[in-house]
Amino acid sequence: MTDHALGQQDTGPVWHQADDHHDHEASGATVLGFWIYLMSDALIFASLFAMFGVVSTSYAGGPVPREIFDLKLVALNTAFLLASSITFGEAMPHMEAGRVGPTRFWLAVTGLLGLAFVSVELYEFAHLIAEGAGPQRSAFLSAFFTLVGTHGAHVTVGLVWIAVTLIQLGQHGLIPAMRRRLVCLSMFWHFLDIIWIGVFTFVYLYGVIR
Amino acid sequence: MSIRPHDDATLRGHGDSHGHVSRLGYRIGSLLAIMLTIVPFWLVMSGPQPAPGSTAAIIFGLALIQIAVHVICFLHLDTRSEGGWTLLAFLFTTVIVVVTIGGSVWVMLHLNGNMMPMPGGPAGPVR
Secondary structure, three states, rough: OHHHHHHHOOOHHHHHHHHHHHHHHHHHHHHHHHHHHHHHHHHHHHHHHHHHHHOOOOOOOOOOOHHHHHHHHHHHHHHHHHHHHHHHHHHHHHHOOOOHHHHHHHHHHHHHHHHHHHHHHHHHHHHHHHHOOOOOOOOOHHHHHHHHHHHHHHHHHHHHHHHHHHHHHHHHOOOHHHHHHHHHHHHHHHHHHHHHHOOOOOOOOHHHHH | OOOOHHHHHHHHHHHHHHHHHHHHHHHHHHHHHHHHHHHHHHHHHHOOOOHHHHHHHHHHHOOOOOOOOHHHHOOOOOOOOHHHHHHHHHHHHHHHHHHHHHHHHHHHHHHHHHHOOOOOOOOOOOO
16 A cells, blocks of 8 residues: 555655565564574583683693783773774664765774784784693693684684675675675674673683682 | 655654664763773782782673673664564573583582592692
8 A cells, every 4th residue: 555655656665665674574584593693602602611611720730821911912902892893883873874985984994903803812822822821731721722712713704704795885885685784794793892801801800810 | 645754754753763872872882881891901900909809709790791781782682672582582592601601610610629639739730
C-alpha cells in the first residue's frame, strides 16, 4: 500500500524504501550472527585467561613479571588501542550519514593506531625473547605469549580487514553491503579493545603488584 | 500519499534521536574509558604498593566497570537490540567466562594449597 501510493508519485523512493527495508532485515541477522561469533571468540580468550591464571606464578626459577614487564610500554600500547577504538567511533556517524571521505579518513587513522599497537607488541616480544624470557622459559611465559599473542593475532587480522575495507570503500562507496561490513568490523575492533582491558589488568598490572 | 509525511517523520525522528543518543553515549563512554584506563595505570606505576591486595581489588573492579562501559557505549548492547538476543547471548557468555576463569583458578589454587608441603619447600626446584 505504501509502495503503491508512493509509486504513483515517483518511482525512485519506492525502490529505495523497499531496498532499505530488505537491507535492514538482512543486516540485522548478520549483526546478530557476528555478535554470536564474538561471544564464542570471548570463550576462547576466557580459556586462555583461565590457563594464564592457573600458571601465572609458575616461574620455574625464571624471570617474574616485575622484572620483565615495562609498564610505560604497556601504557603506550593501551593508549594506542583505546584511541583506535575511539577513532573508529568517529567514523561511524560519517558512515551513517553516507560521507565516504571522512569514513575512510577515520578508518585509516584507526588502522594506523592499530599498526602502532602491533608494532609495539612485536618490539616487546622481541625484547623479551632476546632477554631469555621467551615462551619456552616457564609455564608463566608460555601462557603469557599464548594469551597476548592470540590477542595480537586478532588485531593483525583486524588490520588486514581494515585495509580491505578501505580499498572496497574506494571501489564501491557506502553501499548497504559496505555499511554492514563496517558495522561488523567496528564490533570486532571494539571487542578486541575489551579483551585488552582484561589483558592489561590481569596480566600486566596485577602481575607487577602481586 | 497521506502515509508519506507520517513515514518520513517517523524515520527522521527515529534516526535523529538514535543518532543523538548514541553520539552522546559515545562521548561519555570515551571519557569514562580514558579515565578508567589512566587510574589503574597511575595506581600501579606510582610506586611500591603498601597494600597490594586492595590495589588488586581496585584495578579488577575498575576493569569490570570499563568492560561494562565499552559494551554499553561502544558495542551498544541494550535490552532491545535484535529483540534481546544479543543481551541473552552476552549474559550466557558472561556466565561461561566466569565459570571458566573463576572455576579454573579456584580449583587449581586449592590443588596447589593441598600439595604445598613439597620437598625443598616453596622455592624448591619443582616450582
